Amino acid sequence: MSSTDAAYARYVALGDSQTEGLGDGDDTTGLRGFADRLAEHLARHNPSLVYANLAVRGRLAAQIHAEQLAPALALRPDLATVVAGVNDLLRPRFDADEVGGHLEAMFAALTAGGTHVATLTFPDLAGITPLARPLAPRVIALNHxxxxxxxxxxxxxxxxxxxxxxxxxxxxxxxxxxASPLGHQRIAAALAHALHLPGADDTWTHPLPAPATPTPTGWRAATDELRWAATFLRPWLARRLRGGSSGDGHTAKRPYLTAVGMPSRPALRPYGEQV
Known part of the structure; x- marks a missing residue:
């Protein structure tokens, strides 16, 4: 199916926490995220769209390949998003070729079945937190x-x-x-633009208005970095040392194809056979 001349009817999202929607809602009220937002965009132009989200937080590229590809293929999507690799580059032993191999295997299997696949590249993490500056070469290698x-x-x-x-x-x-809710909105808009969806444009690339308060500098910035490290980095490192994952005990939030806006339930069996 061409991304420029057809309305998608079956969208499946594969990935980790970004695709699941962390940062956009919470586990109590529900997660939204860029994949949900992209599905909503698609549904505005095709109300019969059905959507599944197989992503699980904390998953590495190999786990996404092993756990999500077969269920995705069984759902016979005409559009799939595959976003993976950030959890890998945060690990001590990162191999861009290994991660790329898993991505390529998923791309190959999905496109061979007639699915149009979309993905994205990742920003330099040092632009988000200075402590991530040593990871810049990894981001470049992964994007390549x-x-x-x-x-x-x-x-x-x-x-x-x-x-x-x-x-x-x-x-x-x-x-x-x-990503924050605004960040997830921009990611969805970027994918819609790349897919040439109706109503999409390049406004997602535009800078935000100047902030009401200036960005902290000097000792204020250093204090913010230390506070972030204590609040978020230290627990993350502790979990890694214990061999744990943020995804332990979690499963896909939308394992079945259902209409956008409806909770995921066994409305459609694999291959579209009705329950």
Whole structure:
């Protein structure tokens, strides 16, 4: 299916916490996230759209490949988003080629089944938190492999890495690892633009208005960094040392194809067979 001349009817999202929607809502009231927002955009132009979200927080690229690809293929999507790799580059032993291999395998399997696939590149994390500056070469390597794999399989890329606005602190939640509601909105808009969806344009690349209060500098900035490290970085490192994951005990929030705005339930069996 061409991204420019057809209305998508079956959208499936694969990925980790960003695709699940962390930073946009919470586990009590419900998570929204860029995939839900993209599904809402799609549904405005095709009310019969059905949508599944198989993403689970904390998952590495290998786990997304092993756990989510087969269920995604069984749902026979005509559109899929695959976003993975950030959890890998945060680990001590990061291998961009290994991550790229898992992405390429997912791209190949989905596109071979007639699915149009979309993905995105990642911003320099140092622009979000200075403590992440040593990770910059990893981000460059991961983005290179994403582009390479996408080129091989005709996958659409939303090049979020190219635009300075993506590191604006207002697009990120306080943990600086997950997008804020505004950030998820921009990611969804970037994907809609890359897919040439009706009503999409490049306004997602535009800078935000000047903040009402200036960005902290000097000792205030240093204090903010220390507070962030104590509140978010230290617990994350502790969990890694215990061999745990934020996704432990979690499953996909929308494992079945259902109408946008409806809770996910077994409305459709794999291959579209009614329950």
């Amino acid at each position: 492999r994403i582009r390479e794999a996408a080129r091989h399989h005709g996958v659409t890329i939303a090049e979020t890495a190219h635009h300075p606005v993506v590191t604006d602190p207002r697009l990120w939640s306080p943990d600086r690892l997950h």
